[in-house]
Amino acid sequence: MGWIKEKIYRFLELDKFVYDEIFISRSVIYRIIEFANSNYPKEFVAFLKGKILNKRLIINDLVYQHFKAGFHSASVNKQLPLGREIFGTIHSHPGYSNGPSYQDLLFFNDNGTLHLIICKPFNLNSIRAYNALGKEINFKVY
Numbered sequence: 214m215g216w217i218k219e220k221i222y223r224f225l226e227l228d229k230f231v232y233d234e235i236f237i238s239r240s241v242i243y244r245i246i247e248f249a250n251s252n253y254p255k256e257f258v259a260f261l262k263g264k265i266l267n268k269r270l271i272i273n274d275l276v277y278q279h280f281k282a283g284f285h286s287a288s289v290n291k292q293l294p295l296g297r298e299i300f301g302t303i304h305s306h307p308g309y310s311n312g313p314s315y316q317d318l319l320f321f322n323d324n325g326t327l328h329l330i331i332c333k334p335f336n337l338n339s340i341r342a343y344n345a346l347g348k349e350i351n352f353k354v355y
Contacts, residue, residue, distance in 0.1 A: 232270040235327060235342065235352040241272055242337055242354055248275075249305040249335040258304040261327055270300060270327065271355075301325030301345075306332040311341040318347045 241261075248257050263272040276299060302324050304317075311332040313321065321328045322345055329352075331340045342352045 231268065232265050233268045235270045235272070235350065236355045237272040237329075237352050238274075239354055241275060242340070244275055245303055245329070245331055245340065246335050246337070249331050252305065253333075253335070254307045256305050256307060258302060260299050261301045261303055261325070261329070262298050263300050264298065272300065272327070275303065299325060301327035301329070303329040303331065305335070306330055309333050311339055313343055313347045321345050321347060 245259075248259065258278075260276040260278065261272045262274040262276050263270055265271070302320070304320075309332055311330040313328070313330060317328070317330070321343065326345050327350075328343045328345070329340055330343070333339065337354065342350045344350050
């Protein structure tokens with residue numbers, strides 16, 4: 214990134230979205246699995262909290278908001294701004310598909326740059342990560 218673009222990104226606070234790798238803490242993964250299981254057969258939604266260090270996005274916590282859960286959707290009454298620590302969302306699908314729906318893509322577009330979907334059987338292998346446009350991206354667990 215050129216120095217002018219870098220300064221503009223910092224000034225507009227867009228630099229928080231510049232990262233090359235994604236790391237999610239094992240404790241966050243366990244909480245996601247636990248929350249998906251406890252809300253089944255309904256969906257759940259939460260926000261991903263983290264920080265960027267050396268162009269690595271490190272997700273180290275979840276932020277819960279009140280949400281309405283159904284068997285095919287979950288909607289959140291978002292009462293927090295996307296600040297410097299909120300990078301995206303996690304939500305569950307009660308079936309065996311962790312691909313984003315059209316509604317998911319609309320939700321992604323408004324809520325950060327990283328989005329996780331977990332589906333049955335609710336384990337690490339059933340979690341997929343997507344960018345704001347719904348393109349699948351990789352992550353690592355630490």
